[in-house]
Amino acid sequence: MTPANLGHHALLLAWSVSLALGLLPLWAAQRSVPSGMKLARPLALVQSLLIFTSFACLLWSLGVNDFSVAYVAAHSNSTLPLYYRLAAAWGGHEGSLLLWVFILQLWTSLLVWRSPHWPADTLARVLAVLGLISFGFVSFILFTSDPFQLLAEPVSDGADLNPLLQDAGMIFHPPMLYMGYVGFAITFALAIAALLGPEPDRSWAAWARPWALAAWAFLTGGILLGSFWAYYELGWGGWWFWDAVENASFMPWLVGTALIHSLTATAQREVFKSWSVLLSIVAFSLSLLGTFLVRSGVVTSVHAFASDPARGQFILALLVIVVGGSLSLYAWRAPAWRERQGFSWFSREAALLINNLFLLVAAGSVLLGTLYPLAVEALDMGRISVGPPYFEAVFVPLMLPLLVLLGLGPMLVWKQADKPSVKRRGAQAAAISFLLTLGAALATQSSPLMTLGLLTGIWMLVCTAQLVARQVLGTTAPPSSPKRWTMRATPRAFWGMVLAHTGMALFVMSVTLLKGLEHSQDQVLKVGNNVQLGAYQFQLTQVEPVAGPNYRAAQARVEVSRHGQVEALLFPQRRLYTVRNMPMTEAAIDRSLLRDLYVSLGEPGPDGQWAMRLQVKPFMSWIWLSCLAMACGGALAATDRRAAKPASSRAQASLQDAQGASITSSTAAA
Numbered sequence: 001m002t003p004a005n006l007g008h009h010a011l012l013l014a015w016s017v018s019l020a021l022g023l024l025p026l027w028a029a030q031r032s033v034p035s036g037m038k039l040a041r042p043l044a045l046v047q048s049l050l051i052f053t054s055f056a057c058l059l060w061s062l063g064v065n066d067f068s069v070a071y072v073a074a075h076s077n078s079t080l081p082l083y084y085r086l087a088a089a090w091g092g093h094e095g096s097l098l099l100w101v102f103i104l105q106l107w108t109s110l111l112v113w114r115s116p117h118w119p120a121d122t123l124a125r126v127l128a129v130l131g132l133i134s135f136g137f138v139s140f141i142l143f144t145s146d147p148f149q150l151l152a153e154p155v156s157d158g159a160d161l162n163p164l165l166q167d168a169g170m171i172f173h174p175p176m177l178y179m180g181y182v183g184f185a186i187t188f189a190l191a192i193a194a195l196l197g198p199e200p201d202r203s204w205a206a207w208a209r210p211w212a213l214a215a216w217a218f219l220t221g222g223i224l225l226g227s228f229w230a231y232y233e234l235g236w237g238g239w240w241f242w243d244a245v246e247n248a249s250f251m252p253w254l255v256g257t258a259l260i261h262s263l264t265a266t267a268q269r270e271v272f273k274s275w276s277v278l279l280s281i282v283a284f285s286l287s288l289l290g291t292f293l294v295r296s297g298v299v300t301s302v303h304a305f306a307s308d309p310a311r312g313q314f315i316l317a318l319l320v321i322v323v324g325g326s327l328s329l330y331a332w333r334a335p336a337w338r339e340r341q342g343f344s345w346f347s348r349e350a351a352l353l354i355n356n357l358f359l360l361v362a363a364g365s366v367l368l369g370t371l372y373p374l375a376v377e378a379l380d381m382g383r384i385s386v387g388p389p390y391f392e393a394v395f396v397p398l399m400l401p402l403l404v405l406l407g408l409g410p411m412l413v414w415k416q417a418d419k420p421s422v423k424r425r426g427a428q429a430a431a432i433s434f435l436l437t438l439g440a441a442l443a444t445q446s447s448p449l450m451t452l453g454l455l456t457g458i459w460m461l462v463c464t465a466q467l468v469a470r471q472v473l474g475t476t477a478p479p480s481s482p483k484r485w486t487m488r489a490t491p492r493a494f495w496g497m498v499l500a501h502t503g504m505a506l507f508v509m510s511v512t513l514l515k516g517l518e519h520s521q522d523q524v525l526k527v528g529n530n531v532q533l534g535a536y537q538f539q540l541t542q543v544e545p546v547a548g549p550n551y552r553a554a555q556a557r558v559e560v561s562r563h564g565q566v567e568a569l570l571f572p573q574r575r576l577y578t579v580r581n582m583p584m585t586e587a588a589i590d591r592s593l594l595r596d597l598y599v600s601l602g603e604p605g606p607d608g609q610w611a612m613r614l615q616v617k618p619f620m621s622w623i624w625l626s627c628l629a630m631a632c633g634g635a636l637a638a639t640d641r642r643a644a645k646p647a648s649s650r651a652q653a654s655l656q657d658a659q660g661a662s663i664t665s666s667t668a669a670a
Contacts, residue, residue: 002066002068003057003060003061003066004057004061004066004068004069004148004150005148006053006057007053007054007055007056007057007058007061007147007148008054008146008148010050010051010053010054010057011050011051011054011138011141011142011146011148012142013050014047014050014051014054014134014138015135015138015139015142017043017046017047017050018047018131018132018134018135018138019131019135020039020043020131021039021040021043021044021047021127021128021130021131021134022128022129022131022132022134022135023128024036024039024043024128025037025039025040025043025124025125025127025128025131026124026125026128026129026196028124029120029121029124029125029128029196029197030196032121034120036124037120037121037123037124038120040123040124040127040128041112041123041127043127043131044108044109044111044112044127044130044131045109045112047105047108047131047134048105048106048108048109051101051102051104051105051134051138052102052105054098054102055089055098055099055102057148058071058089058095058098058147058148059086059089061148062076062085062086062088062089063082063085063086065078065085065158067151067154067155067156067157067158068150068151068154069147069148069149069150069151070149070150070151071092071094071095071147071148071149072088072158073151073154073155073158073159074092074158074159075088075091075092075095075158075159075160075161075162076088076158076160076161077157077158077159077160077161077550077579078157078158079160079549079550079579080160080161080166080550081549083171084161084165084166084170084171085161087161087165087170087171088161088165090174090175090178091161091162091165091170092147093145093311094141094145094146094147095147096174097137097140097141097145097147098141098147099174099175099178100137100178100181100182100291101134101137101138101141103175103178103179103182104130104133104134104137104182104185105134106179107130107182107183107185107186108127108130108134111126111127111130111186111211112127115207118207121197122193122197122204125189125192125193125196125197126186126189126190126192126193127189129188129189129192129193130185130186130189133185133189133322136318136321136322137318140311140314140315140318143314144311144314145311159579159580160550160577160579160580162580162582163551163575163577163580163582163584164233164234164584166550166577167229167233169225169226169228169229169233170229172225173222173225173226173229174222176218176221176222176225177218177219177222177223177225177226177249178222179215179218179219179222180215180216180217180218180219180220180221180222180223180249180252180253180256181219181222181249181252181287181290181291182215182287183211183214183215183216183218183219184212184215184252184256184280184283184284184287185284185287186208186211186212186215187208187211187212187215187259187280187283187284188280188281188283188284188326190204190207190208190211190280191208191276191277191278191280191281191326191330192281192326192329194277195277195326195329195330195333195334196329196333199273199336199337199338200273200277201270202266202267202268202269202270204266204273205263205264205266205267205273205276206267208263208276208280209260209263209264209267210638210639210640211638212256212259212260212263212280212283213260213496213634213635213637213638214634214635214638215256216253216256216257216259216260216634217631217632217633217634217635217638218631219249219252219253219256220253220627220630220631220634221628221631222249223249223250223253223627224624224627224628224631226246226249227239227240227246227627228624232587232589233586233587234585235585235586235587235600235602235613236600236613237520237587237598237600237613237615237617239620239623241387241388242369242387242388242391244293244370244374245290245293245294247366247367247369247370248286248289248290248293248294248370249290250366251286251289251290251363251366251367251370252283252284252286252287252290254359254360254362254363254366255279255282255283255286255359255360255363256283257359258279258355258356258359258360258363259276259279259280259283260634261352261355261356262275262276262279262352262356263276264352265348265349265352265353268414269343269349269414269415271343271349272349272352272353273337274330274334274335274337275356277330277334278330278334279356281323281326281327281330284322285319285322285323285326286363286367288318288319288322288323289319291315291319292312292315292316292319293370343414343415343416344415344416346412346416346419346422347412347413347414347415347416348409348412348413348414349414349415350412351405351408351409351412352409354405355402355405355406355409358398358399358401358402358405359402361398362395362398362399362402365391365394365395365398366391366395369386369390369391369394370386372384372386373385373386400452400456403456403457403459403460403504403508404456404459406460406463406501406504407429407459407460407462407463407464407501408422408426408463410463410464410467410497410501411425411426411463411467425466428466429459429462429463429466430459432462433455433458433459433462434455436458436462437451437454437455437458440454440458441454444513444516444517446516447516449516450512450513450515450516453508453509453511453512453515453516454509454512454513456508457505457506457507457508457509457512458505458509460501460504460505460508461502461505461506461509464498464501464502464505467498468498471490471494491640492636492637492639492640493636493637493640495633495636496633496634496635496636496637496638496640497633497637498633499629499630499632499633499636500629500630500633500634500637501633502629502633503625503626503627503628503629503630503632503633504626504630505626506622506625506626506629507622507623507626507627507630509619509622510619510620510622510623510626511623513618513619514617514618514619514620514623517618517619518615518616518617518618519533519534519615519616520533520613520614520615520616521533521613521614521615522611522612522613522614523611523612523613523614524605524609524610524611524612525540525609525610525612526540526607526608526609526610527540527541527542527543527608528540528541531614533614533615533616534616535562535563535616536560536561536562536567536597536616537560537561537562538558538559538560538599538614539558539559539560539561540556540557540558540610540612541557541558541559542556542557543555543556543557543608543610544557546573548575550577550578550579551575551576551577551578551584552575552576552578553573553574553575553576553586554573554574554601554604555571555572555573556570556571556572556573556599556601556610556612557569557570557571558570558571558572558588558599558612560590560597567590567597568590568597570588570589570590570597570599571588572585572586572587572588572599572600572601572612573585573586573588573601574586574601574602574603574604585600585601585602586601587599587600588600591620591621592621593621593622594618594619594621595616595617595618595619595620596615596616596617596620596621597615597616597617598613598614598615598616598617599612599613599614599615600612600613
């Protein structure tokens with residue numbers, strides 16, 4: 001049996017096992033049959049083993065250049081380095097779907113390992129829901145997108161991987177992004193289990209929160225890698241274009257941010273139970289929507305997979321079943337749940353609720369801008385384009401009050417905050433923020449909008465620093481507690497929150513400075529010509545041919561000077577990938593903490609002229625570092641076992657002030 005045949009048969013067996021996992025433990029949990037509930041763990045592990053086997057077979061086929069497999073022939077080539085041949089496993093539609101299911105099994109196996117203390121009926125329901133999701137996607141693969149389909153006549157060599165994907169970003173970005181997308185399946189399954197079982201208590205939220213944090217951290221990292229990849233690979237020098245597929249990853253990130261805030265309140269105060277369940281459903285539903293947009297062919301994007309209508313209809317049907325069924329179940333069960341705890345409007349609960357509302361409205365504005373052009377075209381009403389001007393005009397104003405609240409929220413305590421204390425601390429933070437912003441605005445000669453952006457970022461930074469100072473000095477502890485601080489006494493969730501909020505503050509400031517201070521020009525240059533761009537002079541000194549393993553290129557040599565001193569030598573390329581006869585631009589970037597020098601080489605013109613894009617991008621590296629801080633903050637908070645346990649009445653009283661905002665937002669970079 002060839003690896004391709006083995007992979008296909010493993011998928012068939014996994015399809016059968018996933019159906020059994022989706023039905024038998026669920027029936028047993030609803031009927032309280034212990035023997036049936038015990039089947040959930042072994043069935044989940046067998047299903048995972050079969051999917052792992054299938055994915056390993058695809059990797060093997062790519063690694064050994066088995067061009068009898070249609071997928072290998074379409075997405076690989078014998079001249080590709082081994083790491084790109086293996087990455088081609090998710091470089092096409094069929095393989096990326098198998099990666100989706102493979103990652104779902106990683107999460108499922110991790111859940112089986114990390115949940116020995118869960119009630120048997122809860123675990124059975126959760127694994128059954130994950131089994132049904134697997135059944136739907138494996139059905140999609142087997143009936144419309146089989147990566148193991150064989151060619152009638154094997155070819156001697158493959159058609160090559162898309163040159164856009166022949167980059168290190170291809171190796172890391174899709175798996176990282178899928179870890180975020182698919183990770184929300186765990187919180188979704190927990191939500192459905194709560195709706196199918198008795199009314200949940202705070203234990204449910206405590207179980208769900210680490211999984212939501214982990215998925216959010218992976219999704220943050222995936223978006224970061226995708227943006228960084230597009231920045232240096234596509235040659236246009238931007239890092240976010242509000243592309244429909246970019247938005248498809250951003251929407252579940254926004255709702256996931258709301259979810260981790262809401263789960264915190266549910267776990268600590270047993271409020272927002274039904275709201276947390278709804279957010280769990282919406283976050284995963286938006287992840288499925290992203291899958292539909294990428295594979296249906298309804299959007300044109302460098303991120304989208306070309307696909308036939310039958311595949312789009314299948315994934316749309318799956319989306320309707322999952323979203324429609326879960327929302328119907330929610331509408332039936334959730335209204336009967338009661339909130340057992342009250343709170344004032346000057347409390348941490350109120351701040352988290354307002355935080356959630358702003359995030360949901362922001363996600364809705366992105367959803368509207370993404371889907372409205374598709375709806376107009378589907379109704380044969382013409383074609384319209386909704387681009388950055390819409391999103392910047394609608395989204396940014398929604399974010400400003402949210403970011404102000406992000407700084408204020410950690411000052412509040414549960415149930416009822418002390419108004420004089422919060423006002424005093426807020427006034428101190430505001431005064432320091434205004435002074436620092438004034439100095440920064442004068443130094444950079446900021447416009448009013450730029451000054452507002454700086455003020456917002458500095459406000460968040462000052463509030464976070466104030467929170468850390470109070471924690472270190474012990475002023476957040478209850479009066480009866482000793483005023484002594486130790487690193488061990490402070491939960492990792494606190495430092496995760498600090499890291500993520502600091503990352504968001506730096507992100508706002510770096511984007512503001514980049515937008516206000518960057519320089520960009522498109523020029524047609526000959527060898528020897530130079531261009532002044534801000535404080536930098538760019539001179540084209542040479543263009544020569546070079547050869548790569550599977551491409552030919554023209555490589556320019558650009559000398560960048562500042563105040564008469566050479567600061568950087570850049571070597572952008574214009575490549576032609578010979579197998580597909582596809583031209584590509586390979587930008588050259590000189591990076592530092594304070595600025596990027598960016599040059600991309602375009603089409604050649606007459607008389608030795610070359611089209612070039614020259615850019616000076618201040619504080620670009622801080623965008624990447626700030627997003628990395630947010631992702632690391634989420635990961636750090638997800639590892640806090642104390643934050644994962646439901647607060648008892650005694651523990652909650654001690655955590656309420658001593659940990660302060662540590663558990664509040666854990667990582668939320670709202």
